[in-house]
Amino acid sequence: MRQVIIVGSGPAGYTAAIYAARANLEPLVVASSVEAGGELMNTTDVENFPGFPDGIQGPELMEKMQAQAERFGAEVLYDDVVSLELEGDVKRVTLGSGTVHEAESIIIATGSAYRKLGLPGEERLSGHGVSWCATCDGFFFRERVIAVVGGGDSAMEEATFLTRFASKVYVIHRRDSLRASKIMQERAFANEKIEFVWNAEVVDILGEDTVTGVKLRSTVDGTESELAVEGVFVAIGNDPRVHLVHDQLELTPEGTIKVDGRSSRTSLPGVFAAGDVIDPTYRQAVTAAASGTVAALDAEHYLAARGEAGAPDVYDDEISGRPEADAA
Numbered sequence: 001m002r003q004v005i006i007v008g009s010g011p012a013g014y015t016a017a018i019y020a021a022r023a024n025l026e027p028l029v030v031a032s033s034v035e036a037g038g039e040l041m042n043t044t045d046v047e048n049f050p051g052f053p054d055g056i057q058g059p060e061l062m063e064k065m066q067a068q069a070e071r072f073g074a075e076v077l078y079d080d081v082v083s084l085e086l087e088g089d090v091k092r093v094t095l096g097s098g099t100v101h102e103a104e105s106i107i108i109a110t111g112s113a114y115r116k117l118g119l120p121g122e123e124r125l126s127g128h129g130v131s132w133c134a135t136c137d138g139f140f141f142r143e144r145v146i147a148v149v150g151g152g153d154s155a156m157e158e159a160t161f162l163t164r165f166a167s168k169v170y171v172i173h174r175r176d177s178l179r180a181s182k183i184m185q186e187r188a189f190a191n192e193k194i195e196f197v198w199n200a201e202v203v204d205i206l207g208e209d210t211v212t213g214v215k216l217r218s219t220v221d222g223t224e225s226e227l228a229v230e231g232v233f234v235a236i237g238n239d240p241r242v243h244l245v246h247d248q249l250e251l252t253p254e255g256t257i258k259v260d261g262r263s264s265r266t267s268l269p270g271v272f273a274a275g276d277v278i279d280p281t282y283r284q285a286v287t288a289a290a291s292g293t294v295a296a297l298d299a300e301h302y303l304a305a306r307g308e309a310g311a312p313d314v315y316d317d318e319i320s321g322r323p324e325a326d327a328a
């Protein structure tokens with residue numbers, strides 16, 4: 001049986017692995033078969049991760065984090081978790097390959113998934129002009145006219161990146177001001193290939209076999225119009241990936257895993273959570289990494305307390321913050 005298994009391999013998962021490995025907990029990281037490295041694998045320049053004054057490519061940053069975790073003894077498995085049993089002293093992790101791993105503690109760092117518009121044309125034309133990842137699919141849109149939907153940092157980043165390929169990029173946003181940070185806004189405003197379509201919602205994605213346009217509805221007066229584009233990149237945010245745990249752990253109203261205060265402790269003893277899956281607000285690589293640190297330290301304390309007490313009830317005392325319980 002493992003002392004700790006980490007589910008997820010973004011900045012939170014790998015940072016938890018670095019700390020857990022350095023604490024000799026020999027963590028197993030289940031990194032996912034297709035999405036290993038998390039969302040930064042789909043990013044180009046990361047300019048705001050401290051320590052890289054000239055920026056670093058997202059995939060390179062994740063390779064470095066993985067190498068750092070492995071250097072201290074973390075084992076990384078490229079497989080998907082299909083189910084988790086989190087109750088009780090022994091946690092069970094079942095993988096796509098059918099293998100079941102057991103651990104005394106689990107760190108959930110499953111991140112978040114791209115949010116969808118929820119339109120029928122979106123599913124149907126996914127991979128045929130509709131995409132959620134500019135760095136994955138931008139190359140296919142050389143000299144094409146395309147649209148990015150959204151008004152946050154992701155939309156600005158995607159739109160700016162896509163101007164390397166596309167002849168024109170419309171940014172369709174449902175309001176008349178952006179949510180994106182100032183620097184990302186300014187970069188997009190200064191780009192001659194980007195044109196903003198304000199106060200518009202995409203109500204349909206048009207095309208039989210490939211995208212030919214989008215149907216828009218004005219959020220001001222409800223009038224509908226069509227815009228001819230050959231590609232649509234949806235960049236409207238993310239939802240926490242909680243499908244493996246939603247029936248076992250308490251969630252917040254925002255849908256993230258509920259943790260106790262500033263800790264990573266979830267509603268079940270020995271189960272910790274870190275990164276975007278607990279954070280509806282900040283969602284940065286560096287805050288996810290910090291959160292991974294917290295989870296590894298919490299797991300370490302939990303395991304130490306179990307080792308000393310031979311029972312996990314110290315957890316309950318910690319979570320309720322009753323110092324007198326320690327003395328009892």
Ligand code: NAP
Binds near residue numbers: 283
């Ligand atoms: P976000 O900040 O939540 O922005 C989502 C955008 O999509 C908002 O403009 C929102 O409109 C719009 N939207 C949401 N649902 C929609 C729908 N159903 N139809 C149409 N539009 C919809 O998400 P994000 O841009 O992915 O950014 C998430 C976090 O990651 C942020 O903290 C951001 O700073 C960070 N991030 C940072 C970088 C970077 O620093 N390089 C890059 C990417 C992301 P409203 O504004 O009207 O709500």
